[in-house]
């Protein structure tokens with residue numbers, strides 16, 4: 001199963017990807033997470049990406065295409081993977097096709113999470129993750145069962161992303177509409193697109209995605 005989760009910042013791509021990982025045992029390939037790791041490790045890619053990400057703009061196609069291609073070569077991707085936040089431009093979409101066909105692979109489905117703009121800023125600004133295991137939470141929509149304690153690993157340390165402020169989120173949204181939303185038509189034309197109502201509650205979105213995946 002090789003799928004793409006497509007949607008604007010805060011649509012729920014990361015939240016749903018974590019749930020698909022738990023159910024299907026395939027890895028989540030998040031270009032945002034890979035780039036943030038490169039920033040922390042201060043690699044060459046991280047140094048080039050940091051200012052671009054902090055500004056809410058897109059890192060170059062050349063960089064992200066290379067890191068995804070390399071990641072898909074890892075053994076844990078043999079049975080499938082979830083692309084979260086990639087592709088994000090038509091150039092990246094064409095590269096995805098080339099990368100997969102060079103490895104004798106094919107894309108199963110592209111799931112678009114459709115969410116109204118007005119809730120996105122609030123979702124992103126209220127988001128935080130466990131600093132230990134990366135489990136995602138939200139100030140009001142998805143709290144840990146015990147306040148201040150991660151449900152998954154029991155850690156009491158949490159963190160927020162540097163680009164999760166309202167101003168940067170608006171830049172990220174502009175970039176989504178300009179560069180990424182054309183992919184909806186691109187994948188529709190290829191017969192790969194399925195759309196899910198990302199405004200529904202988190203469990204309902206998961207159920208709708210699983211219904212699509214079980215029909216593949």
Ligand code: AP5
Nearest residue numbers: 009010011012013014015031032053059085123127138141
């Ligand atoms: P990235 O990390 O990919 O960020 P993003 O696409 O902006 O997406 P987010 O992670 O903000 O949102 P999400 O859809 O995962 O939402 P989540 O599930 O967390 O990219 C960051 C940056 O890296 C980019 O700006 C760019 O600079 C660079 N980059 C990355 N990939 C790149 C690429 N391919 N090319 C170039 N540059 C790239 O949900 C958000 C919150 O809402 C959570 O708190 C969650 O609990 C809550 N929530 C989720 N679903 C629901 C629901 N149904 N109802 C209520 N609340 C919900």
